[in-house]
Amino acid sequence: MSTRVTMRDVAQAVGVSPMTVSRALRDDPTVSEPTREKIRQTAQSMGYVYDTTARAFRTQKSGFVAVTLPSVNNANFAETFRALSNGLEAAGLQLLLGSSNYRVEKEEQLVRQLLARNPEALILTGGHHSQATRDLVRSAGMPIVEMWDLPDDPLGHVVGFSNANAMALIVDHLVQTGRRKLAFVGASKGADMRGAVRREAVIEAAQRHGLPPVKLMDAGPAPVSMRHGRAAIDHLGRDVGQFDALVCVSDPVAFGCLSAVQRMGLRVPDDLAITGFGHFEIAKVANPCITTVNVQAEHIGHEVVALLGAVFDNAADTPQRIDVGCTFVRGETS
Amino acid sequence: MSTRVTMRDVAQAVGVSPMTVSRALRDDPTVSEPTREKIRQTAQSMGYVYDTTARAFRTQKSGFVAVTLPSVNNANFAETFRALSNGLEAAGLQLLLGSSNYRVEKEEQLVRQLLARNPEALILTGGHHSQATRDLVRSAGMPIVEMWDLPDDPLGHVVGFSNANAMALIVDHLVQTGRRKLAFVGASKGADMRGAVRREAVIEAAQRHGLPPVKLMDAGPAPVSMRHGRAAIDHLGRDVGQFDALVCVSDPVAFGCLSAVQRMGLRVPDDLAITGFGHFEIAKVANPCITTVNVQAEHIGHEVVALLGAVFDNAADTPQRIDVGCTFVRGETS
DNA sequence: AACCACTATGTTACCGATAACAGTTACTGT
DNA sequence: ACAGTAACTGTTATCGGTAACATAGTGGTT
Numbered sequence: 001m002s003t004r005v006t007m008r009d010v011a012q013a014v015g016v017s018p019m020t021v022s023r024a025l026r027d028d029p030t031v032s033e034p035t036r037e038k039i040r041q042t043a044q045s046m047g048y049v050y051d052t053t054a055r056a057f058r059t060q061k062s063g064f065v066a067v068t069l070p071s072v073n074n075a076n077f078a079e080t081f082r083a084l085s086n087g088l089e090a091a092g093l094q095l096l097l098g099s100s101n102y103r104v105e106k107e108e109q110l111v112r113q114l115l116a117r118n119p120e121a122l123i124l125t126g127g128h129h130s131q132a133t134r135d136l137v138r139s140a141g142m143p144i145v146e147m148w149d150l151p152d153d154p155l156g157h158v159v160g161f162s163n164a165n166a167m168a169l170i171v172d173h174l175v176q177t178g179r180r181k182l183a184f185v186g187a188s189k190g191a192d193m194r195g196a197v198r199r200e201a202v203i204e205a206a207q208r209h210g211l212p213p214v215k216l217m218d219a220g221p222a223p224v225s226m227r228h229g230r231a232a233i234d235h236l237g238r239d240v241g242q243f244d245a246l247v248c249v250s251d252p253v254a255f256g257c258l259s260a261v262q263r264m265g266l267r268v269p270d271d272l273a274i275t276g277f278g279h280f281e282i283a284k285v286a287n288p289c290i291t292t293v294n295v296q297a298e299h300i301g302h303e304v305v306a307l308l309g310a311v312f313d314n315a316a317d318t319p320q321r322i323d324v325g326c327t328f329v330r331g332e333t334s
Numbered sequence: 335m336s337t338r339v340t341m342r343d344v345a346q347a348v349g350v351s352p353m354t355v356s357r358a359l360r361d362d363p364t365v366s367e368p369t370r371e372k373i374r375q376t377a378q379s380m381g382y383v384y385d386t387t388a389r390a391f392r393t394q395k396s397g398f399v400a401v402t403l404p405s406v407n408n409a410n411f412a413e414t415f416r417a418l419s420n421g422l423e424a425a426g427l428q429l430l431l432g433s434s435n436y437r438v439e440k441e442e443q444l445v446r447q448l449l450a451r452n453p454e455a456l457i458l459t460g461g462h463h464s465q466a467t468r469d470l471v472r473s474a475g476m477p478i479v480e481m482w483d484l485p486d487d488p489l490g491h492v493v494g495f496s497n498a499n500a501m502a503l504i505v506d507h508l509v510q511t512g513r514r515k516l517a518f519v520g521a522s523k524g525a526d527m528r529g530a531v532r533r534e535a536v537i538e539a540a541q542r543h544g545l546p547p548v549k550l551m552d553a554g555p556a557p558v559s560m561r562h563g564r565a566a567i568d569h570l571g572r573d574v575g576q577f578d579a580l581v582c583v584s585d586p587v588a589f590g591c592l593s594a595v596q597r598m599g600l601r602v603p604d605d606l607a608i609t610g611f612g613h614f615e616i617a618k619v620a621n622p623c624i625t626t627v628n629v630q631a632e633h634i635g636h637e638v639v640a641l642l643g644a645v646f647d648n649a650a651d652t653p654q655r656i657d658v659g660c661t662f663v664r665g666e667t668s
Numbered sequence: 669a670a671c672c673a674c675t676a677t678g679t680t681a682c683c684g685a686t687a688a689c690a691g692t693t694a695c696t697g698t
Numbered sequence: 699a700c701a702g703t704a705a706c707t708g709t710t711a712t713c714g715g716t717a718a719c720a721t722a723g724t725g726g727t728t
Contacts, residue, residue: 004394006714018716019679019715020676021715023677030676030677032675032677049446051450053713054683056387056715057387057388058716059715078407078412085433094451113428136383256619282560340684356685357686360686366707391713391715392687393686393687
């Protein structure tokens with residue numbers, strides 16, 4: 001009963017060939033206006049729904065662009081995603097989203113799944129991938145963009161910023177304002193590579209400035225957010241007084257720390273400085289507002305869209321490397 | 335040069351028919367173990383990537399489940415999305431995400447786009463749709479789930495809770511604790527239907543309790559978040575003293591209000607109560623933590639997954655209506 | 669009248685996987 | 699020894715669009 005209405009059916013009803021229907025529905029100007037209109041109306045009234053799968057199969061163009069994100073539940077990545085989605089829609093492309101939940105072993109499986117859908121480009125968040133993933137992606141023969149990082153050994157195009165430099169900005173600022181006893185609050189060593197880079201950057205910058213060793217506080221496995229920052233400080237208790245600055249892997253974590261510290265009755269920034277990362281909304285609205293780094297999540301999305309537009313136009317694709325930079329934003333917590 | 339490796343190529347290399355390759359890669363038990371293994375290895379070494387598009391076309395099963403969200407950049411929806419994604423992955427299904435950005439006119443276009451991909455089910459967030467969307471969806475002949483609402487006139491299955499009841503819980507609580515002069519902080523009248531339902535529920539509950547008219551504070555077009563709540567209060571200034579409770583459309587908005595109110599030197603909850611909605615992370619971590627309603631975003635996702643599992647199993651699909659309920663969570667802001 | 673240019677439509681084959689059905693062995697039991 | 703069965707593999711046709719090419723009609727030009 002519920003056999004799908006196809007172009008053939010519409011064609012028969014109108015009295016033309018399926019090809020004409022195909023052309024009419026794609027607004028091919030070689031179809032005369034009366035015919036096109038009649039076809040449109042008939043299609044509508046018959047409840048015809050265009051079959052993108054069939055087109056994708058025949059033309060070998062899926063209309064998809066695949067994106068991997070470590071997590072959707074992250075305002076920064078969501079912002080980039082939205083920019084990508086809106087930008088690519090204009091080009092008639094649909095985003096196919098895959099989330100690795102910060103698990104490396106999942107990325108390969110995810111990429112395989114996405115590639116099986118024949119996307120016209122693949123956008124990966126981050127620059128760290130398993131060798132299997134690298135091989136898979138390299139042999140896929142489609143434009144690749146890595147974003148949110150500036151990998152040394154990119155797979156294709158890159159749109160990102162240096163997490164290490166960004167973190168160095170923070171540490172430099174703290175040192176300039178007289179802080180010396182730093183603690184870093186972030187996820188456990190493991191899957192979150194961007195977090196790890198930030199951690200190492202803090203350690204290195206501290207060494208560069210001749211500070212005592214940075215205390216590493218483990219807020220649990222990625223993704224870490226407000227409650228993990230808060231729990232980490234609660235767990236530490238009064239010992240937090242040993243430090244004069246908490247350098248956090250992200251703004252939500254920083255806010256969690258801020259909340260915990262305030263509950264203890266400590267004054268921020270007088271007793272303790274706190275810094276975040278990412279310029280999340282919470283950084284601006286928190287009280288006091290949080291010192292952070294603006295990484296322009298939305299702008300990254302726009303740049304990727306622009307880049308892909310250029311790549312789709314001319315086949316000449318020498319891999320681009322776009323550093324969108326980032327800006328230090330001093331708040332009231334430091 | 336970059337002609338895709340197909341099953342035919344793998345078959346030729348191994349010396350079997352394409353059909354055997356197809357079976358082997360799908361773990362059909364009728365293929366002998368040695369053959370299967372050889373095929374797997376050859377496929378791997380040839381860089382074969384399974385073509386899901388072709389399978390989707392041939393079998394008329396896309397492996398997609400389409401889902402619309404008003405916004406990805408909302409921790410609650412993101413949570414539901416994650417639960418859906420993880421749950422459906424086990425069934426070999428991939429999510430196809432579309433975001434309407436809270437624009438009604440976009441939903442129809444979005445649904446059309448999604449339906450063209452032949453999804454095996456369609457999950458809509460919310461129960462308010464244009465007539466065109468309703469017609470489109472009804473004639474699509476696939477399982478439909480509306481979630482995050484309990485519409486009176488559902489299109490198919492429903493997994494949600496009553497936004498009106500939830501808001502009434504809040505108002506009842508405020509009245510019980512002696513508050514009478516309420517203001518509601520939410521998005522402008524317009525696209526956000528869930529927000530509108532909450533607003534009307536507050537007005538109605540206030541009337542029921544014999545309170546003076548509820549002041550409606552417009553925080554701008556949806557989506558509204560922390561900064562909009564904060565801006566609304568800043569704009570109001572000292573006049574906020576007229577009220578003894580701010581009922582906010584969501585936790586982020588409530589946090590924005592809390593932040594603004596605290597900056598003014600008012601004490602919460604002594605001078606003013608503030609309530610949120612949704613049990614976002616911020617509600618728990620804020621200082622004081624925010625009174626809210628837990629709507630169990632993740633649980634909604636799980637229920638939808640379970641429901642779809644049942645629907646896919648037996649064709650007998652009498653529309654289900656699952657009320658996941660919600661629970662009042664008293665914080666320190668009331 | 670013959671020819672051309674141009675517009676509008678039709679024909680054919682095919683994209684890659686797989687359902688449905690048809691073999692081909694190998695091995696069993698009587 | 700031979701039918702009967704199980705285990706495995708092969709053949710054919712097809713899903714719904716569309717690229718590439720073919721063809722019919724129309725009007726203008728020399």
